[in-house]
Amino acid sequence: MSELIDHLTSLTRLRDADVLDTALAELARDLMQCDGVAIHRLVHDGSQQRWLTTAMAVPPDVAASPASQACPLLSPCARPECGSLPLREDRPHWLSCLTSQQACPLPRPGFRWLQPLTEACGVPTPGVIEFAQHQALAPGQLRMVASLLRFYRQLRGLIDENERDGLTGLLNRKTFDESFVRAAQGQLGGTRPGQGHRWWLGLVDIDHFKRVNDTHGHLIGDEVLLLTAQLMRSTCRLGDRLYRFGGEEFVVLLSAPDESHAFAAFERLRSGIEAHDFPQVRRLTVSVGFTAVDPDDTPSSAFERADQAVYAAKQAGRNRTLAHQAPAASTAGEAAVGAVEFF
Numbered sequence: 001m002s003e004l005i006d007h008l009t010s011l012t013r014l015r016d017a018d019v020l021d022t023a024l025a026e027l028a029r030d031l032m033q034c035d036g037v038a039i040h041r042l043v044h045d046g047s048q049q050r051w052l053t054t055a056m057a058v059p060p061d062v063a064a065s066p067a068s069q070a071c072p073l074l075s076p077c078a079r080p081e082c083g084s085l086p087l088r089e090d091r092p093h094w095l096s097c098l099t100s101q102q103a104c105p106l107p108r109p110g111f112r113w114l115q116p117l118t119e120a121c122g123v124p125t126p127g128v129i130e131f132a133q134h135q136a137l138a139p140g141q142l143r144m145v146a147s148l149l150r151f152y153r154q155l156r157g158l159i160d161e162n163e164r165d166g167l168t169g170l171l172n173r174k175t176f177d178e179s180f181v182r183a184a185q186g187q188l189g190g191t192r193p194g195q196g197h198r199w200w201l202g203l204v205d206i207d208h209f210k211r212v213n214d215t216h217g218h219l220i221g222d223e224v225l226l227l228t229a230q231l232m233r234s235t236c237r238l239g240d241r242l243y244r245f246g247g248e249e250f251v252v253l254l255s256a257p258d259e260s261h262a263f264a265a266f267e268r269l270r271s272g273i274e275a276h277d278f279p280q281v282r283r284l285t286v287s288v289g290f291t292a293v294d295p296d297d298t299p300s301s302a303f304e305r306a307d308q309a310v311y312a313a314k315q316a317g318r319n320r321t322l323a324h325q326a327p328a329a330s331t332a333g334e335a336a337v338g339a340v341e342f343f
């Protein structure tokens with residue numbers, strides 16, 4: 001019992017949704033003493049949805065044993081950079097568990113079963129938790145799993161409230177600051193360093209949004225913000241990160257090998273919104289400014305450059321994507337002199 005309380009106490013200290021998945025899988029494995037526990041989540045990859053295994057807990061002694069060979073988990077712990085992930089339809093059992101929201105046994109080998117893992121509404125990462133055993137679970141064990149998952153949902157809800165924007169469900173500014181530092185230092189998952197990828201920060205600003213509010217009212221304005229967030233989410237690739245800081249501005253962190261690829265990715269976001277038929281409002285456009293993330297950048301220095309590029313896009317007529325242009329040498333000199341005058 002005290003071991004269980006220790007486990008739960010350490011779980012409540014966690015404030016990062018990704019780490020929470022690993023902790024949940026390990027706790028479930030230890031409590032149920034099963035051969036393995038894995039968490040699979042449905043994530044967007046452009047217009048497709050794919051299964052990403054976010055956590056897998058297999059006891060080291062069992063992992064090497066013949067018992068685990070007889071009872072393997074369905075998928076290895078694939079990360080986005082590890083090649084292509086199974087598409088939504090490639091895992092019919094996982095999908096049926098998710099859509100029915102019912103526990104679901106899996107075909108042999110071994111005794112394997114799934115439980116749905118759906119968090120607070122608005123969070124775009126529904127998933128399933130998979131248990132692997134070589135014998136059926138006792139009713140007491142099943143009750144323990146149900147209690148553990150209820151506890152997890154409550155905790156995950158609190159973390160999401162802290163990490164996400166309440167209207168759109170996108171990540172919030174506080175989460176951006178934390179992820180940005182890791183991105184600048186090359187420690188944020190999703191880049192492909194072997195292929196020379198780096199992070200790019202884009203600022204997406206809805207054009208003439210005040211008119212939307214003035215013409216159709218704030219409720220429709222809020223709906224437009226929500227739809228814009230959903231559209232961008234469905235255009236983004238696996239590993240891209242989307243944030244809303246409040247207002248009608250969105251921030252995107254994505255990895256790309258060079259400026260032309262980053263431009264193409266941000267253009268896809270822009271043109272997807274331009275092509276969408278919004279209820280009542282019909283046509284909506286956005287202006288996008290982007291910049292490369294440098295190792296010595298702070299969140300505000302990179303944001304400031306993207307903001308300047310958005311400003312240039314607005315000045316140039318809106319509904320366009322522009323990269324931040326470094327000032328020419330003489331202008332940079334003038335800016336530096338100008339900066340000295342502030343002190």
Ligand SMILES: Nc1nc2c(ncn2[C@@H]2O[C@H](COP(=O)(O)OP(=O)(O)OP(=O)(O)O)[C@@H](O)[C@H]2O)c(=O)[nH]1
Nearest residue numbers: 206207208209210211213218221222246247248314
């Ligand atoms: N409905 C709604 N409106 C918001 C929200 N946050 C900010 N706004 C509105 O967004 C509008 C932003 O207007 P401006 O900054 O003038 O920009 P704009 O009209 O988009 O014009 P440009 O950016 O120059 O194209 C203001 O009217 C804000 O009140 C929100 O959460 N919901």
